[in-house]
Amino acid sequence: MEPTGTEQHGLDATQAVARYGFDVVDLETLRYGLIEVARDMHETLMRGGFSPIVRDVRDCTACIHMRTDEGWQMISSWEGCVQHAFTSPHIVNFTMSEWDESTLRDGDVIMVNDPWRGAIHCSDINVLRPVIIDGRAEFVLHTTSHVADLGGPIPGGFANGTRTSFEEQLKFPPTLLYAEGVPVRPAFNHLLENNRVPHLVLGDVRALSGSLQVGALRLEDVVERYGLDKVKAGGNYGMDMTEAAMRAGIARVPDGDYKVTDFLDDDSLTPEPIELVMTVKVRGDSMEIDYSGTSRQPDGNVGTAWIESTRAIIGAKFILDPSSPVNSGTLRPVEAIMPPGSAVCVLPPSSCSNHVDTGSRVVNMMTQAMAEALSERAIACDSGTAGMINISGIDTRTGREGTPWAAFSLPGGGWGGTWAGDGLSLCLVSMGNCRSSVQEHVERENPLIVWEHELMPDSAGVGENRGGAGAVYTIGAHSTTVVTVTGDRSRAGAPGVQGGGRGMPFYAWRLHDLGSSTGLDPLDQTNAEPLFGVFDSDGHPSPDDGEFGQGTAHQTGKIAQIVLQPGQGIRLVVGGGGGWGDPLERATAKVLLDVEDGVYSAAFVEKAFGVVIDGGTIDEDATRERRATMARDRDNGSWTVPSACSLDWTGLPRITVEASA
Known part of the structure; x- marks a missing residue:
C-alpha cells in the first residue's frame, strides 16, 4: 500500500507538533475537513444552478483561501472544472489587493470576471465572500461558474471573429454584488439588463452566492470548534503536504529542458496557424514553464491572458502527482515565463474569449514534454x-x-x-x-x-x-x-x-x-x-x-x-x-473486440493494424503476413501509420x- 500524508513525506507526529504547534491527528482532520467545506459549497452550487452549464456540465468550482504572510493562498478546493482551481488564487489576490478591506462587512460578496485580474474569460463569473473573524478578513470563499450569456455579439461568450474585449461581453472589475447579504440593485440591474437570458443568469448568480453562504456557515463552525490558530495551521499543513507530493513527483523527472512546439489552426479571423512553444525546464524538485518563442498575440479571440500558464500545470499534475488535493501547494514548485504580447499573454484590450483551444493545447504540450522525459510512462x-x-x-x-x-x-x-x-x-x-x-x-x-x-x-x-x-x-x-x-x-x-x-x-x-x-x-x-x-x-x-x-x-x-x-x-x-x-503490436483479440464494439470498422483495422477479419473472426495467417508486409513497407518508407478516419x-x-x- 502506498504511504500517504505525513508518513509519505517523512513528517512524524513529533515533527508535526514542532512545525505547526498541533497534533498531527487534528491537522489531518482539518486538512480534509476544509476540503469537505469546499465540497459542500460546490454541491450546493450544482443543486441550486439554473442553467445546464452549472447543474449538468459542472463548469464550476469552489475554493477556500486563507490570509498568510505570502498573500492569500488556496487551502482547499472542490472542482467540477479543474482549470478554475488553478486560477482561483490569482483572482483572490488581485481582488483583495484592490479592495479597501476597511469597508468589508460580514455578508459582503464581490463579483469579478476580468481576465487581466485572473479570471479565465468574461463568461466565468467569480464571486468572493470574505469571512471576517474578530474584525478582520481571515478567509475568502470563492465560487465560479460559466454563465449562459453576458451580452456581446454572440450568445454564450465565445466571440469568434472579434478583435478586442470591447466587442465582447460585459467585463466587471471587482464589484460589490451583495452588501451585508443584501443585493446591490445597480449591480444586478446592469448584469441582468445586458444579457439575453436573464432568468438563467439570475438563477446561477443566486446559486453562486448561496453556496458562499453555506461555506461561511460551515467554515465558521469549524473555526468555533477548533479555534482560528489551529484551523490556519491545518490549512498550512495541507498546502505543505500537497507541495511535498508535487515536488516528489517532479523530482522523479530527469533534470533537463524539454521543448515542445505545436500550432493552433487559426485565430478565427486569419488562416495563419499560431505557433505555441513550451520549454519545460526541470531542476531537482522544481519546474519552469517557458513560453518564449510563442507567436505574437493573434488578431482573433484565441489569445489568452497570462493565467494560461496555470493550465499547463494541470498536465504535470495529472502525470506526476495525480492523487494529492489541489491547493496553493500544487503551484509552489512551478514558475512560468510568458512573453507579454504573445498568444499566451495577450495585452488588453485584445479579445481572449476563446481560452479553450490554447488551454487545451498547452496541457497537451505538457503531456508531450513529459512523454519525452518519462518515455516509459x-x-x-x-x-x-x-x-x-x-x-x-x-x-x-x-x-x-x-x-x-x-x-x-x-x-x-x-x-x-x-x-x-x-x-x-x-x-x-x-x-x-x-x-x-x-x-x-x-x-x-x-x-x-x-x-x-x-x-x-x-x-x-x-x-x-x-x-x-x-x-x-x-x-x-x-x-x-x-x-x-x-x-x-x-x-x-x-x-x-x-x-x-x-x-x-x-x-x-x-x-x-x-x-x-x-x-x-x-x-x-x-x-x-x-x-x-x-x-x-x-x-x-x-x-x-x-x-x-x-x-x-x-x-x-x-x-x-x-x-x-x-x-x-x-x-x-x-x-x-x-x-x-x-x-502492428496490438493484440489481435483487442482489435476484434474494438470492431465488435463499433470503435473501428473491419476495413480500417486492416489498413491501420494489419488485422484481417473474415466472417467476424480473425484470419491469423493472413494477419501475420499482412503485418510483416506493412512492417517492411514502413522500414523502406512506403507505409506510415494512418490518421484515424473511416474509409x-x-x-x-x-x-x-x-x-x-
Missing part, C-alpha cells in the same frame, strides 16, 4: 479541442412563444493512449474535467432535438494501446437557431506517441431535411453541407490525403452565428485521442460551396 495527447457548441434563439413552441433560450454543449473527444492501456472514450479535454449536457434536459428546455451523441467510429488514434474514441453529436432545430462552433485540430488530429497514430480531426456539417429516417448515419453525407475539415476531391473526409477547406463553407473551426432553420441541424465530429506504441463514407455532400474566409 508516456501518454498521448487527447483530442485537444472541446468542440464546443453554443446554441440560442427565441422559442416558438406552444406555450413558450417569444421566450429567449440558450444552451451550451460539449460533445467530448477521446483521451490519449498510455503506457498502461487504451485512452478513455467520449471524454472532455482534461483541463476541464466537465461533463456533457443531459440530453433530455436539452430537449425539454430548448426547441432542439438531440439526434445522436455517441462514439464516432474510426476516430481513435491507433497504437499498441489505442486512443479513446471521439464523439459524433447531431442536433436538429425546431425554431430558428443561432449556433456558434468553437474548436481546433480541424487540420490534423491529436498526435500519438511511441509510434502511435493521430486521432481523427475536428469536422462539422450543416444538415438539411433532418429527420428520423435521414441524416442519422454519421458516414452518410447525402444531406450534409461541409462546414470545415480536411476533404478529398470527392467531398469525403481524408485527413492524410485531403486538403483542408476543400469544398467547405468555412476555412476555420471557429464560426459565429450559423443560422439553422426548423428542420435543419448541425453535426460535429470531435476526434479521438492519439495512440500509444506500434499499432466507408457514403453519398456526396448535398451542397458544395466555394471556400470562404
Whole structure:
C-alpha cells in the first residue's frame, strides 16, 4: 500500500507538533475537513444552478483561501472544472489587493470576471465572500461558474471573429454584488439588463452566492470548534503536504529542458496557424514553464491572458502527482515565463474569449514534454479541442412563444493512449474535467432535438494501446437557431506517441431535411453541407490525403452565428485521442473486440493494424503476413501509420460551396 500524508513525506507526529504547534491527528482532520467545506459549497452550487452549464456540465468550482504572510493562498478546493482551481488564487489576490478591506462587512460578496485580474474569460463569473473573524478578513470563499450569456455579439461568450474585449461581453472589475447579504440593485440591474437570458443568469448568480453562504456557515463552525490558530495551521499543513507530493513527483523527472512546439489552426479571423512553444525546464524538485518563442498575440479571440500558464500545470499534475488535493501547494514548485504580447499573454484590450483551444493545447504540450522525459510512462495527447457548441434563439413552441433560450454543449473527444492501456472514450479535454449536457434536459428546455451523441467510429488514434474514441453529436432545430462552433485540430488530429497514430480531426456539417429516417448515419453525407475539415476531391473526409477547406463553407473551426432553420441541424465530429506504441503490436483479440464494439470498422483495422477479419473472426495467417508486409513497407518508407478516419463514407455532400474566409 502506498504511504500517504505525513508518513509519505517523512513528517512524524513529533515533527508535526514542532512545525505547526498541533497534533498531527487534528491537522489531518482539518486538512480534509476544509476540503469537505469546499465540497459542500460546490454541491450546493450544482443543486441550486439554473442553467445546464452549472447543474449538468459542472463548469464550476469552489475554493477556500486563507490570509498568510505570502498573500492569500488556496487551502482547499472542490472542482467540477479543474482549470478554475488553478486560477482561483490569482483572482483572490488581485481582488483583495484592490479592495479597501476597511469597508468589508460580514455578508459582503464581490463579483469579478476580468481576465487581466485572473479570471479565465468574461463568461466565468467569480464571486468572493470574505469571512471576517474578530474584525478582520481571515478567509475568502470563492465560487465560479460559466454563465449562459453576458451580452456581446454572440450568445454564450465565445466571440469568434472579434478583435478586442470591447466587442465582447460585459467585463466587471471587482464589484460589490451583495452588501451585508443584501443585493446591490445597480449591480444586478446592469448584469441582468445586458444579457439575453436573464432568468438563467439570475438563477446561477443566486446559486453562486448561496453556496458562499453555506461555506461561511460551515467554515465558521469549524473555526468555533477548533479555534482560528489551529484551523490556519491545518490549512498550512495541507498546502505543505500537497507541495511535498508535487515536488516528489517532479523530482522523479530527469533534470533537463524539454521543448515542445505545436500550432493552433487559426485565430478565427486569419488562416495563419499560431505557433505555441513550451520549454519545460526541470531542476531537482522544481519546474519552469517557458513560453518564449510563442507567436505574437493573434488578431482573433484565441489569445489568452497570462493565467494560461496555470493550465499547463494541470498536465504535470495529472502525470506526476495525480492523487494529492489541489491547493496553493500544487503551484509552489512551478514558475512560468510568458512573453507579454504573445498568444499566451495577450495585452488588453485584445479579445481572449476563446481560452479553450490554447488551454487545451498547452496541457497537451505538457503531456508531450513529459512523454519525452518519462518515455516509459508516456501518454498521448487527447483530442485537444472541446468542440464546443453554443446554441440560442427565441422559442416558438406552444406555450413558450417569444421566450429567449440558450444552451451550451460539449460533445467530448477521446483521451490519449498510455503506457498502461487504451485512452478513455467520449471524454472532455482534461483541463476541464466537465461533463456533457443531459440530453433530455436539452430537449425539454430548448426547441432542439438531440439526434445522436455517441462514439464516432474510426476516430481513435491507433497504437499498441489505442486512443479513446471521439464523439459524433447531431442536433436538429425546431425554431430558428443561432449556433456558434468553437474548436481546433480541424487540420490534423491529436498526435500519438511511441509510434502511435493521430486521432481523427475536428469536422462539422450543416444538415438539411433532418429527420428520423435521414441524416442519422454519421458516414452518410447525402444531406450534409461541409462546414470545415480536411476533404478529398470527392467531398469525403481524408485527413492524410485531403486538403483542408476543400469544398467547405468555412476555412476555420471557429464560426459565429450559423443560422439553422426548423428542420435543419448541425453535426460535429470531435476526434479521438492519439495512440500509444506500434499499432502492428496490438493484440489481435483487442482489435476484434474494438470492431465488435463499433470503435473501428473491419476495413480500417486492416489498413491501420494489419488485422484481417473474415466472417467476424480473425484470419491469423493472413494477419501475420499482412503485418510483416506493412512492417517492411514502413522500414523502406512506403507505409506510415494512418490518421484515424473511416474509409466507408457514403453519398456526396448535398451542397458544395466555394471556400470562404
